[in-house]
Amino acid sequence: MNIYLKKQKLDAITSDLELKFIASKKNDYDFNVETKKIVLMLNSFKKENIRYMLSKVVRQLKNYSFKSLKISLVQKKKELDLASLVDTFLLSDYEFLKYKSEKKKQLDIYISIFDSKEDFKTLEQILSERTIVSSSVNYVRDIVNTAPYDYTPDTMAKDAKKLAKDENISCKIYGEEELEELGLNAILAVSRASVNEGKLIHLKYKPKNSKKKIVLLGKGVTYDTGGLSLKRGDGMVSMKCDKAGASLVLGIIKAISELKLNIEVHGVLGAVENMIGSDAFKPDDVIKIANKHYVEITNTDAEGRLVLADCFYYANKKIKDFDYILDFATLTGASIGAFGGFTAAILGHNQKLKTKIEKASHKSGELVGYMPFNIYMQDRLKSGVADFLNSPKDKSAAAILGAMFLEKFVEDKNKWFHFDIAGPSYRKQVWGENPYGASGYGLRLMVEFLKKYERD
Ligand code: BES
Ligand code: ZN
Ligand code: ZN
Numbered sequence: 265m266n267i268y269l270k271k272q273k274l275d276a277i278t279s280d281l282e283l284k285f286i287a288s289k290k291n292d293y294d295f296n297v298e299t300k301k302i303v304l305m306l307n308s309f310k311k312e313n314i315r316y317m318l319s320k321v322v323r324q325l326k327n328y329s330f331k332s333l334k335i336s337l338v339q340k341k342k343e344l345d346l347a348s349l350v351d352t353f354l355l356s357d358y359e360f361l362k363y364k365s366e367k368k369k370q371l372d373i374y375i376s377i378f379d380s381k382e383d384f385k386t387l388e389q390i391l392s393e394r395t396i397v398s399s400s401v402n403y404v405r406d407i408v409n410t411a412p413y414d415y416t417p418d419t420m421a422k423d424a425k426k427l428a429k430d431e432n433i434s435c436k437i438y439g440e441e442e443l444e445e446l447g448l449n450a451i452l453a454v455s456r457a458s459v460n461e462g463k464l465i466h467l468k469y470k471p472k473n474s475k476k477k478i479v480l481l482g483k484g485v486t487y488d489t490g491g492l493s494l495k496r497g498d499g500m501v502s503m504k505c506d507k508a509g510a511s512l513v514l515g516i517i518k519a520i521s522e523l524k525l526n527i528e529v530h531g532v533l534g535a536v537e538n539m540i541g542s543d544a545f546k547p548d549d550v551i552k553i554a555n556k557h558y559v560e561i562t563n564t565d566a567e568g569r570l571v572l573a574d575c576f577y578y579a580n581k582k583i584k585d586f587d588y589i590l591d592f593a594t595l596t597g598a599s600i601g602a603f604g605g606f607t608a609a610i611l612g613h614n615q616k617l618k619t620k621i622e623k624a625s626h627k628s629g630e631l632v633g634y635m636p637f638n639i640y641m642q643d644r645l646k647s648g649v650a651d652f653l654n655s656p657k658d659k660s661a662a663a664i665l666g667a668m669f670l671e672k673f674v675e676d677k678n679k680w681f682h683f684d685i686a687g688p689s690y691r692k693q694v695w696g697e698n699p700y701g702a703s704g705y706g707l708r709l710m711v712e713f714l715k716k717y718e719r720d
Contacts, residue, residue: 267391268374274376279333281325282333283304287309288307291307291316304318312629316696319697322697330371332374333374335376337349343380346391347390350394354399358401401708403518412487415486417455417462447552450559451574453551453561458538458541462537468529470528471527476526476718477583477585478529479583481575481592482592484510484511484536485537485594488538491538491565492540492544502690502692506538509594509685512704512705513533514533520711523711525714525715530583532583546564547561553573553673554574554577557573559650561653562653562657563654568594575591576589576591577673592685593683593684595666596663604687607631607633607688608630608706609633628709629708637671641665
């Protein structure tokens with residue numbers, strides 16, 4: 265899909281179809297194929313409602329062979345939010361076609377900006393920014409949707425290297441030998457039963473003269489069978505989604521380098537496959553993590569926290585004086601149960617940072633729900649044989665306990681926030697502008713967060 269801004273009045277633009285917005289009591293749309301007019305009825309012109317309803321129209325359009333559509337930015341003196349329009353068009357148009365033989369139909373969108381209060385340059389900048397953001401969301405979706413056979417830790421390392429072609433991005437890949445030297449035993453243990461070598465990927469985006477520095481960690485389990493604590497039946501289907509955190513970090517670095525944000529951003533990705541085999545790590549094994557904590561394995565399916573623990577250890581050791589460290593992971597099914605699947609669970613101690621994240625969430629429309637830590641559950645992580653265990657017996661509040669495990673590897677708690685994206689990063693249903701499967705969740709939120717942080 266291509267989007268063009270036109271200075272002419274709507275009537276002067278020739279196209280196959282016209283889309284009109286009207287205020288109404290109900291949310292609905294009328295698609296008249298004969299008159300070639302679509303009327304979108306909205307009970308509110310709020311951004312989220314525009315996204316919610318317009319995405320339905322964009323999907324409907326896929327059933328027809330129309331080649332172009334025109335729309336006026338100013339509707340009866342009401343100016344629509346160009347960014348929301350562009351996001352919705354480009355994100356709802358996305359289809360994952362790698363494994364489909366059918367070709368995609370192309371549609372051109374002409375937006376008449378006649379009568380807009382904004383000048384052309386500003387609108388052009390918005391279009392260009394939102395095109396970068398949407399294509400980065402779609403880039404994340406493509407990675408997460410790719411089948412595990414076609415996307416291994418090595419594929420992720422290659423994708424990171426491709427990003428490093430940008431002059432401001434550098435990339436270091438650590439294979440098993442180097443992981444051993446660094447003492448990254450958790451990544452090694454989780455990936456041991458896989459024929460695909462586990463990797464730690466360190467990406468650095470460093471524009472000249474940047475004064476701010478942030479670290480983003482990503483869980484990149486390219487497939488999660490559960491390991492010897494094997495997932496059963498339907499529970500394993502879709503576990504290609506377990507690389508969503510790391511894929512998101514790749515997407516964020518791609519987006520901000522194209523947007524040329526003036527912040528140094530490090531991405532540390534733990535890329536592994538959690539498999540079964542004669543050399544698999546086992547429940548009852550004890551792993552020494554971060555060169556000091558002995559962790560008793562009680563469930564090999566709680567592997568994400570182990571991989572991330574090594575990422576924290578690596579980041580603390582190798583990256584100096586950062587302002588924040590945020591981790592993104594499809595960590596627990598419990599976070600889906602708590603918030604219904606469309607919302608990421610977030611946990612952290614810094615209230616100011618929490619407010620910043622919530623503001624970015626509100627601005628981007630990507631939902632977050634805060635979960636509280638509490639000291640009463642600390643005992644659940646205690647182990648009889650080691651310093652602590654990786655998966656408590658009591659499975660209630662598993663999303664909070666996942667974060668409490670990670671907390672043990674965080675050096676400065678004030679700098680940290682955890683995002684459990686198990687729900688919103690992959691859904692087996694269409695929702696708003698998001699397709700079946702991977703959503704690319706978190707990218708828009710993080711771009712808002714980083715844009716604001718650059719200005720602060
Ligand atoms: N990758 C899963 C979490 C997950 C579940 C992601 C559903 C996406 C959808 C994770 O590794 C896992 O299996 N977590 C366990 C943790 C438990 C053993 C403490 C879970 O959620 O059951
Ligand atoms: Zn698991
Ligand atoms: Zn997992």
